[in-house]
Amino acid sequence: MRSLDIGATGMLAQQMNVDTISNNIANMTTTGFKKQRLEFKDLMYQHLSRPGATSSTAGTVIPAGLSLGLGVKPSATYRSHEQGTLQITDGDMDLAINGRGFFQIELPSGETAYTRAGSFQMNQDGEIVTSEGYRLLPGITVPSDAVYVEVNTQGEVLAKMPAQVAMQNLGQIELANFVNPAGLESVGDTMFMETEASGAAIAGIPGETNFGTIKQGVLEQSNVDSVKEITLLITAQRAYEMNSNVISTSDEMMDTVNQLR
């Protein structure tokens, strides 16, 4: 009975759908989180007769073939890089990108990761780091005697030093862009890694064409829409139930066969 296996592929796919949705809901308040959507595709087909095959020597053609589909497969998790809502936090080192682009982060391994979560802090050496302690690239060190630090929309980090009128320029925050941000690989901690599908990172200054601007004292919330996720969850649950119905019906059919002597 093919329908048993097909029902199983449906249940597995919907299970994965619920997994994706629950991850979105769990990260509803995660700064810089981007929601995911699971895409499905029909599995292969068993062609018992193809449309267009001839049914007689006179050349009569079968108008529609007999192709039995063998189920469904999850094909991709599509990550939506829509802008999340911006929330004012008034934190000195809370930075949000309004528009396209990612902050570049140096991982302990030396590799570069990319993130939209701009909840930065300073470490003991005055370097700007993420909440995990990874350095923001290019590295910017804030002098210990700075009165306050300001980041303008173009990403310039300026410090007010004691007994100085002019602000001191500490460095420039650069953003990275990708041709296909949906192709980035998630590595957790709301960080992404470059892949072949995303294309190479294109670095640029905030505010330039194709790059968003920096907002200080603001954090980008996740772009998860709770109402939508709950609706999707209901759909997924019902689809799961329907697939389990298919399995129990197939089971009943096989049971009928078994009762035959």
Add this chain to the structure above:
Amino acid sequence: MENSLYVGLSRQLVLDHAMTLVANNVANVNTAGYRAQNPMFEEYIAKSSSYTNQDSLSMVYDMGQYDTTSPGSISVTGGTYDIALNGPGFIEVMSPSGTIQYTRGGDFTINSNSELVTSDGFRVSGPGGNPIAIPAGANDVVITHDGDISADGNIVGRISVVEFDNIQSLTPEGNGLYSSKDAGRAATETIVKQGYLEGSNVNPVQEMTRMIDILRTYQSTMRMINNEHERQVNAIKKIGEKTS
């Protein structure tokens, strides 16, 4: 003498196929661009005896299936490369074997060469089978109702949408793709909508009812086979009693 058993058997084989179609429809209830399949049965008449004028037997076989062609539910996704078709057309996709195949599932993305691809990585084909490349760093990609793609105001390609005289002649190939022997003609009645996705057109209520129907028919056929079996056993027994 076993003819009535074979009639029942033909019905059960067909029901098994019908159940497979239902199961596949239900499994793909959330698949973008999927079209529900329905079985088509036909009577097959067999003469029960070649030399007498007895009644002929009629069996059943599944001669094919047809797709439900009603549009699936359209949902707003806001994705730049999410495309829904409004009308009977299909989007041309270059399959890995190098032939043009067709799809209704418009959940596209771009690959590392910034070419427009399906979620399985197959290239969406422009007129003439050329891939559609979106310039790197394009800020604003707009897809018009005709399928023209413009990046920052410059037209960079066109999604090739085709229509078929007989939609049922398309063969499903999996991955949301269909193959066809005819090339199809340029679409005149189909509109491309950006930022929308067409869901599957499976009607869950219909599939569930059909499933119940299949199950009960299967069971009643089985009962018929069982009764016929008992009748034969009784007949043999009675003949045995007469002769002994």
